[in-house]
Amino acid sequence: MSDAPVFRVDHVSFGYNGRTVLKDISFDVQQGEFVGVIGPNGSGKSTLIKLLVGLIKPKTGSIEVFGRSLADFKDWQRIGYVSQRATHFDIGFPATVWEVVSLGRVSRVGLLRQPRKLDRDAIAKALEDTGMSDMQTRLIGNLSGGQQQRVFIARALAQKPEVLVLDEPTIGVDPEAHQSFFDLMRDLHDRKNLTIVLISHEVDVVLTEVTKLLCINQDLIFAGTPRQCLTDNCLVHLYGEGYHVAAHSHPWNHK
Amino acid sequence: MVIGLVAPMIGMFLVLRRFAIFADALGHAALMGVALGVLLGISPVLAALVVCMGVAFVVERLRAHRRLPSEATLALFLSGSLAIAIVIISLTQGFSVNIMGYLFGSITTVQSSDLWVIVGLGVIAILVIVGLFKELFYISFDEESARVSGLPIRYINLILVGLAALTVALAMRIVGILLVGALMVIPVLSAFQIARSFTGALKLAVAFSLVSVLTGLVSSYYLDVAAGGAIVVVALFFFLISLAFKRS
Numbered sequence: 001m002s003d004a005p006v007f008r009v010d011h012v013s014f015g016y017n018g019r020t021v022l023k024d025i026s027f028d029v030q031q032g033e034f035v036g037v038i039g040p041n042g043s044g045k046s047t048l049i050k051l052l053v054g055l056i057k058p059k060t061g062s063i064e065v066f067g068r069s070l071a072d073f074k075d076w077q078r079i080g081y082v083s084q085r086a087t088h089f090d091i092g093f094p095a096t097v098w099e100v101v102s103l104g105r106v107s108r109v110g111l112l113r114q115p116r117k118l119d120r121d122a123i124a125k126a127l128e129d130t131g132m133s134d135m136q137t138r139l140i141g142n143l144s145g146g147q148q149q150r151v152f153i154a155r156a157l158a159q160k161p162e163v164l165v166l167d168e169p170t171i172g173v174d175p176e177a178h179q180s181f182f183d184l185m186r187d188l189h190d191r192k193n194l195t196i197v198l199i200s201h202e203v204d205v206v207l208t209e210v211t212k213l214l215c216i217n218q219d220l221i222f223a224g225t226p227r228q229c230l231t232d233n234c235l236v237h238l239y240g241e242g243y244h245v246a247a248h249s250h251p252w253n254h255k
Numbered sequence: 256m257v258i259g260l261v262a263p264m265i266g267m268f269l270v271l272r273r274f275a276i277f278a279d280a281l282g283h284a285a286l287m288g289v290a291l292g293v294l295l296g297i298s299p300v301l302a303a304l305v306v307c308m309g310v311a312f313v314v315e316r317l318r319a320h321r322r323l324p325s326e327a328t329l330a331l332f333l334s335g336s337l338a339i340a341i342v343i344i345s346l347t348q349g350f351s352v353n354i355m356g357y358l359f360g361s362i363t364t365v366q367s368s369d370l371w372v373i374v375g376l377g378v379i380a381i382l383v384i385v386g387l388f389k390e391l392f393y394i395s396f397d398e399e400s401a402r403v404s405g406l407p408i409r410y411i412n413l414i415l416v417g418l419a420a421l422t423v424a425l426a427m428r429i430v431g432i433l434l435v436g437a438l439m440v441i442p443v444l445s446a447f448q449i450a451r452s453f454t455g456a457l458k459l460a461v462a463f464s465l466v467s468v469l470t471g472l473v474s475s476y477y478l479d480v481a482a483g484g485a486i487v488v489v490a491l492f493f494f495l496i497s498l499a500f501k502r503s
Contacts, residue, residue: 054403075405076404076405077404077405079403083399090271094452094456095452099453100396102389103393103400106389107404112386115389155400
């Protein structure tokens with residue numbers, strides 16, 4: 001594995017219809033980091049994620065993925081992506097959990113080829129990692145929002161990525177399942193050494209879970225550890241003067 | 256029977272994309288092609304195929320670039336193609352029996368040489384769908400994630416719409432332009448009511464389609480009714496039955 005950062009964003013700007021969405025953003029994501037991206041609605045978070053995974057191209061500046069420019073990077077199987085729209089499917093559509101997760105192997109299997117045992121093993125492992133093994137024959141439309149989200153994460157994991165990129169993964173998920181989701185992310189980060197980049201509106205949870213925080217509001221307001229963010233009062237700069245933070249450290253995890 | 260196999264296989268992915276009316280739009284484009292063929296004195300089936308392919312690719316490009324909402328794009332081509340076809344037909348001095356045969360199907364006019372072309376192209380279509388099945392499933396289910404994973408989205412989408420156009424052109428002599436879309440969609444909708452997996456839905460859709468085609472053709476012979484109408488009526492019957500057995 002090379003030492004190149006997973007993502008290097010260098011003076012990137014993006015806009016459309018004359019409107020600036022992101023302005024001169026620069027940051028790195030190193031391998032093994034757990035990055036949370038926060039910001040108010042319309043701040044450009046989802047746009048940033050789409051730039052990272054190559055869905056859109058920056059107007060100015062450059063992005064490198066594993067040391068290669070977006071135009072030259074071809075190894076997209078290394079990036080597992082869970083879009084914000086992943087759960088926007090017709091719930092009446094008959095697809096089993098196994099069939100949806102198996103889609104994560106499509107790019108690994110290759111065109112005109114059939115899945116082999118190692119592909120089926122990867123699917124089974126992804127289901128096991130997300131606690132969805134018992135649900136593999138269930139129809140995805142019959143699952144709860146939290147379970148569906150785990151299925152889409154399993155689909156991304158089945159690809160055996162080195163990076164997970166998630167765009168607001170807890171939208172539509174019951175609040176009770178949010179902590180369970182972040183427990184899963186922490187487990188994947190710690191156990192599999194996955195690099196994770198996720199957008200979330202749950203600032204309180206993100207601050208305690210991630211190793212690096214990016215605060216976006218067209219500009220990059222802050223990039224650093226959650227502790228630095230609290231020290232620098234960056235959340236007030238991000239969300240406005242009315243935003244108050246009450247924080248205390250936990251003796252058992254020193255966060 | 257080849258049409259009975261191919262139509263629902265294509266229809267699965269159109270319905271999954273919420274693009275079910277695409278088949279009807281292609282049917283109307285095929286009518287425009289037939290009318291052009293009659294006007295220019297060339298094979299109506301070949302003209303229909305060329306026009307269908309052209310419309311299919313244009314619709315796909317407009318959809319991919321989001322220049323128009325998908326439904327609006329289809330409505331544009333559906334009504335626009337029909338309007339152009341009517342103008343051309345009136346220029347060729349009114350409706351003729353030939354046109355009616357394409358509108359409602361006329362299996363008795365299909366010659367043995369046509370059959371070999373239909374079977375040959377149908378087999379090619381089936382092989383392509385089977386070969387690209389998992390890619391078509393992924394793109395139809397979640398195009399954005401499929402794109403990020405590195406799949407050649409643009410080319411696979413063009414292959415799918417091209418196959419849809421081919422299916423419409425092949426099927427219009429048997430089912431008729433006005434009902435070819437129904438054969439691509441109704442068996443799929445029936446399957447969706449009772450299937451417990453995507454592959455299960457595909458098998459059921461094909462089964463419903465094959466039985467509809469066979470029963471419809473036999474019925475049309477003995478009852479002396481249009482084959483296309485009889486086929487779709489049987490397909491509708493299966494849909495009603497599937498609603499009764501809809502999975503909870």
